[in-house]
Amino acid sequence: MLFEQLGLIEPILKAIKAEGYTTPTPIQLKAIPIVLEGKDLLGCAQTGTGKTAAFAIPILQTLYKTKPTVQGYKHIRTLILTPTRELAVQIDESFAAYGKYTGLKHDVIFGGVPQHRQTIALRNGTDVLIATPGRLLDLMNQGYIYLNHLEVFVLDEADRMLDMGFINDIKKVIRELPQQRQTLFFSATMPPNISKLANSLLYNPEKVAITPVSSTAERIEQSVYFVKKKDKQQLLDFILKDKTIERTIVFTQTKHGADRIAKNLRKRNIDADALHGDKSQASRQHTLTNFKNGRLRVLVATDIAARGIDVDALEHVINYDLPNVSETYVHRIGRTGRAGAAGFALSFCDTEERPFLHSINKLIKQTIPAVSHPFEEAALIEANRADPEMPKAEPRRPKPKNRRGKMDKRDRIDF
Structure with a gap:
């Protein structure tokens, strides 16, 4: 019609x-x-x-x-x-x-x-x-x-x-x-x-x-990374080394956390800024304009600040902190996968956040697949002790190796 x-x-x-x-x-x-x-x-x-x-x-x-x-x-x-x-x-x-x-x-x-x-x-x-x-x-x-x-x-x-x-x-x-x-x-x-x-x-x-309350966009590919809280920043840096991730919103639970993450990303020459309620209206509008125009690669935002943001061609959303309210997860990942476009939602989960993940899986009526990463071993051992039924991580594609069988220096991350 x-x-x-x-x-x-x-x-x-x-x-x-x-x-x-x-x-x-x-x-x-x-x-x-x-x-x-x-x-x-x-x-x-x-x-x-x-x-x-x-x-x-x-x-x-x-x-x-x-x-x-x-x-x-x-x-x-x-x-x-x-x-x-x-x-x-x-x-x-x-x-x-x-x-x-x-x-x-x-x-x-x-x-x-x-x-x-x-x-x-x-x-x-x-x-x-x-x-x-x-x-x-x-x-x-x-x-x-x-x-x-x-x-x-x-x-x-x-x-x-x-x-x-x-x-x-x-x-x-x-x-x-x-x-x-x-x-x-x-x-x-x-x-x-x-x-x-x-x-x-x-x-x-x-x-x-229009859609069931608990549903998430069908075209959004979801995954979870089990990681220790102290390793989350390193994991974020690792993921953002992928240059195909051109623009992404990173969600955090606190204003202080948003500022800290954005500051750390800028130290690594990644164009990033924070968006939260303590920012002035002029500052928030300036940050949003830069993000929508592509001058800002990463927007680190709290839930309150990010609600209602509509950005064309946004493919990736990263949950640095899992929300303690399951419906908030649906809102967050709804920033991507709009108007029939593909979208990717990546979530970090530490041991304390395991109950939040269970609630999210229950709400969306599916188990978000786990993905392996360089910092997972200790986190998986710790999480398995807490929850033996935790989904097993699917391995990422193998990294290039040199003749000695070690990871090539170009693929290492210096922290």
């Missing part, structure tokens, strides 16, 4: 064509008609499925075709609540792209930057507001934002919202919403607490689930 068959108006079809799209993704195909009918929607979809366009396109059409409830001053008609600055900016860019011929106004607000420009935009009125919870509540408390005339409310990345501790902020925002509204709820996973939140927000919703 083509976009022309979804009953979209000419200004939006013209914008979609200008973006080079002709065929909707599965979630767009299912969600757009539901939203156009004015129904509440519960959407479960992994990242990289075209979710933003699935709600941006029908919202723009609805606002374009219907008059605001109050004439004159532009009251906020649609609010989109999203967890991170980066994701808010990307959603704003989508509304700019698809709504360029509609005349509708959209603005984005987030913390970490001065509020002056944002408050000026709000004073002038806007049709669509994209916001992160903290800055939204701050400006509401200052009297810059009122939601009395809101027509559509979108809660995006709900599971990440809860992971980041925004549940109380979300409840405060919900209390200010009018009872009569359309609500669109999106989450990549649906654990019990997310389902409870959805039930409290939605009225007789249509449900759209």
Whole structure:
């Protein structure tokens, strides 16, 4: 099916064509008609499925075709609540792209930057507001934002919202919403607490689930390296000697760890930088731009900072630290293998992380194959003591040897 068959108006079809799209993704195909009918929607979809366009396109059409409830001053008609600055900016860019011929106004607000420009935009009125919870509540408390005339409310990345501790902020925002509204709820996973939140927000919703909650992209090749914690940096250096790995995101659990790993990689003349919540907004945007443009080979990121990053042709994701929440693993590796492209997810697992690996295998309903490497012997012995049922590592291709049967100097790593 083509976009022309979804009953979209000419200004939006013209914008979609200008973006080079002709065929909707599965979630767009299912969600757009539901939203156009004015129904509440519960959407479960992994990242990289075209979710933003699935709600941006029908919202723009609805606002374009219907008059605001109050004439004159532009009251906020649609609010989109999203967890991170980066994701808010990307959603704003989508509304700019698809709504360029509609005349509708959209603005984005987030913390970490001065509020002056944002408050000026709000004073002038806007049709669509994209916001992160903290800055939204701050400006509401200052009297810059009122939601009395809101027509559509979108809660995006709900599971990440809860992971980041925004549940109380979300409840405060919900209390200010009018009872009569359309609500669109999106989450990549649906654990019990997310389902409870959805039930409290939605009225007789249509449900759209594009992939099973526990699934990972079919085209992503996954592997795990059993390694001692102290050898992880050496293993990362070893892997990145492979020049075919042009760009990769390395996930770590802590901000300090991200800084340390990036610093160590730069010492080895590998273009790397860290991305985490302690960085300024300007610094984060600069780092992201460099990574997307290919000037940065390795992005070392925490989960909170990396959520919502959409990078074309990203083939590799490396889990330097395994996440202690299984669903987070699905989010991480979803950075790669997008739009039908191939992807590779490599994970490091030390002895303390073995329970996390078991939980991940259970969630994705498969056993991630183990791969051998130069630093594995001691780690395998240690892990076998802890877990005799550990999957055996598959050997890597043999290294070139000289006439004496020893590894060639060119293949050694000096630490």
